[in-house]
Amino acid sequence: MADVFQALAHPLRREVLKKLRNGPMTAGDLAEAFPVSKPTMSRHFATLKEAGLIEAEKVGTVIRYRLNLSVAEEAAGAIMDVLKIHPDTAAKAAPPSGAVEKS
Amino acid sequence: MADVFQALAHPLRREVLKKLRNGPMTAGDLAEAFPVSKPTMSRHFATLKEAGLIEAEKVGTVIRYRLNLSVAEEAAGAIMDVLKIHPDTAAKAAPPSGAVEKS
DNA sequence: AAACTAATTAGCATTATTGCTAAATAGAAG
DNA sequence: CTTCTATTTAGCAATAATGCTAATTAGTTT
Numbered sequence: 001m002a003d004v005f006q007a008l009a010h011p012l013r014r015e016v017l018k019k020l021r022n023g024p025m026t027a028g029d030l031a032e033a034f035p036v037s038k039p040t041m042s043r044h045f046a047t048l049k050e051a052g053l054i055e056a057e058k059v060g061t062v063i064r065y066r067l068n069l070s071v072a073e074e075a076a077g078a079i080m081d082v083l084k085i086h087p088d089t090a091a092k093a094a095p096p097s098g099a100v101e102k103s
Numbered sequence: 104m105a106d107v108f109q110a111l112a113h114p115l116r117r118e119v120l121k122k123l124r125n126g127p128m129t130a131g132d133l134a135e136a137f138p139v140s141k142p143t144m145s146r147h148f149a150t151l152k153e154a155g156l157i158e159a160e161k162v163g164t165v166i167r168y169r170l171n172l173s174v175a176e177e178a179a180g181a182i183m184d185v186l187k188i189h190p191d192t193a194a195k196a197a198p199p200s201g202a203v204e205k206s
Numbered sequence: 207a208a209a210c211t212a213a214t215t216a217g218c219a220t221t222a223t224t225g226c227t228a229a230a231t232a233g234a235a236g
Numbered sequence: 237c238t239t240c241t242a243t244t245t246a247g248c249a250a251t252a253a254t255g256c257t258a259a260t261t262a263g264t265t266t
Contacts, residue, residue, distance in 0.1 A: 113223090113224085139224090139225070139226090140225070140226060140227080142225080142226075142227080142228095143224075143225050143226075146223095146224080146225080147224095150223095161232095161233090163233075163234075164232085164233055164234060
């Protein structure tokens, strides 16, 4: 559980999670979407996987990653608990879903 | 805004935020509550302050820190946005407020 | 089996984080 | 103005995180 916060600390990993909200993606397709080498992406995947935020599934020659909603939900809940914020308040403060964050 | 996630990554800093939910505390009182040196605590305070999660107020000889709810709320909202989780779902997944986390 | 593709692991360098002790600052009190 | 208290800043060492290229693994295809 503690690893979750660490996993969320890197902007690239947060962007990966955002991409996976729309559905599973292969490691290769994800890697193409970011300006770092494939091995570097692979390491970020491992970090997210160890935190339980994503899950890997081997499909033929390809590895498909998908968001693990149950762990992600737990993480969001834990964060709100740390801050003792009522869910409705946080929802109101959330930026529009399409917002881009500079890294 | 990006610093917020980094600030939340360290377990000690999350515990500091939890303590501040009950109201403002002085740097010294906070420092006594954790098994690290005062200069180390001071650095953690600086990290939280740079992230905007806490605010400092000098009261006589003492510095009082308090949770900055508006930034904290924004952070919680941003996290939920990354994960695209509906607030109610996250609320249900939140652990009991008194839960202790091992560092 | 040889070659090709997708992805990971190994090994290395660079930078960031953490935590310590010692020293500095700032204000309060004598 | 000296001293005391609260807190921070400086400087250092150890550890962790990031990102690269080169090499490896595993599965497909010819």
